[in-house]
């Protein structure tokens with residue numbers, strides 16, 4: 001490819017940190033879609049002649065030339081409509097996503113989806129091989145691109161390659177269902193450093209490599225027969241804590257939070273859920289728990305209200321459409337049965353909001369309810385904590401969210417246990433100010449000390465410092 005910059009740091013992610021907008025006259029422009037990842041990586045990218053490779057988010061056979069946006073070098077990778085269906089909606093979100101989340105939904109295995117996964121991964125790897133300068137660092141992100149490390153190393157052995165998995169890595173008993181399990185493990189082993197959210201996920205991976213690929217391992221290190229060590233370890237991701245706190249402290253957000261409370265009728269307590277509309281997030285069970293508390297008279301709709309923000313997500317995938325219908329039916333039923341004029345029990349918003357509005361929701365809410373069945377980390381829980389600068393507010397958190405390993409002072413719940421969730425919701429509802437402050441103060445300390453900038457710096461430092469060779473004598477791997 002011509003015109004691609006030679007970068008010393010390359011991020012390879014499924015999505016570019018911008019959205020493509022087509023004007024009515026057909027002209028194309030780009031709108032930044034700022035997420036935690038780009039906030040964290042922007043300073044390092046600027047300091048290192050960095051580039052970001054990713055899909056612009058719409059099906060198109062046209063290749064776009066690399067371009068600069070806010071001083072960041074962006075390199076679009078195109079995908080056809082068929083690839084969006086087979087690689088993205090299919091293998092990534094219909095096979096890997098449910099498989100890696102405890103098989104909460106049944107993963108589908110289709111050979112055409114796999115073929116598409118291989119060819120799209122190859123395209124990303126080829127682009128990275130062209131863009132990276134001699135000896136550069138390439139950091140590949142997430143489950144859509146697990147073959148890229150190996151494909152890239154085959155073309156560019158001079159590179160330092162890191163990989164980070166944002167979602168859980170399943171235990172061998174589940175991962176082994178995957179017909180292409182060996183290829184995925186070998187794909188990842190192309191990296192020098194593989195980062196996971198939790199130590200347990202890293203341990204699952206190392207164990208699988210030992211049993212399925214047959215490499216020698218010791219703790220978090222895998223010794224490849226060609227003399228290269230691979231490290232697999234945990235780097236729990238975080239948020240731009242200071243940025244969220246600053247937003248929450250602002251006059252505009254304080255006013256907006258007051259407006260939200262007012263619009264809800266100034267109830268004594270506001271419960272809040274904020275999730276992508278995904279079956280892993282446990283939205284249905286959580287609303288059922290709340291509905292039963294209202295039904296049984298433990299909560300009164302003039303006293304307590306639930307606001308559920310559900311971000312539209314993967315709307316072309318069948319399972320997501322079914323889930324949306326189920327949740328909307330439940331909300332309708334609960335409001336129909338227990339709501340009063342001007343006082344519905346649940347306010348349901350199926351929409352995306354700017355960061356300021358999210359911060360206002362977090363400030364307005366007394367009890368944040370985060371109850372996924374399985375979640376790599378869950379940034380919403382950390383964002384809520386970052387916004388509670390007055391050390392108040394309660395967090396009800398699933399023990400199956402990665403965040404539960406750090407936010408120990410939350411009201412921890414098992415999301416499969418509706419009665420358990422009901423008592424946790426009531427405990428958080430009734431908690432004394434002293435109790436909520438004690439818990440929130442401790443959680444805030446954790447989130448302030450471990451922000452996303454530290455996460456990125458820790459990962460990149462570790463990647464730089466890893467030895468290139470090991471001195472272990474190891475035999476050739478066997479086939480599984």
Ligand code: ADQ
Nearest residue numbers: 166237274275276309311351352353375376377378379380
């Ligand atoms: P997600 O599954 O998307 O992320 P999460 O970690 O909660 O889950 O991040 C969601 C992000 O979207 C948050 O920053 C939140 O503020 C934002 N958001 C949610 N609803 C919104 C709305 N209606 N409008 C605007 N913004 C909204 C995956 C993994 C997680 C892991 C992250 C990061 O599934 O486990 O924590 O990646 O690694």
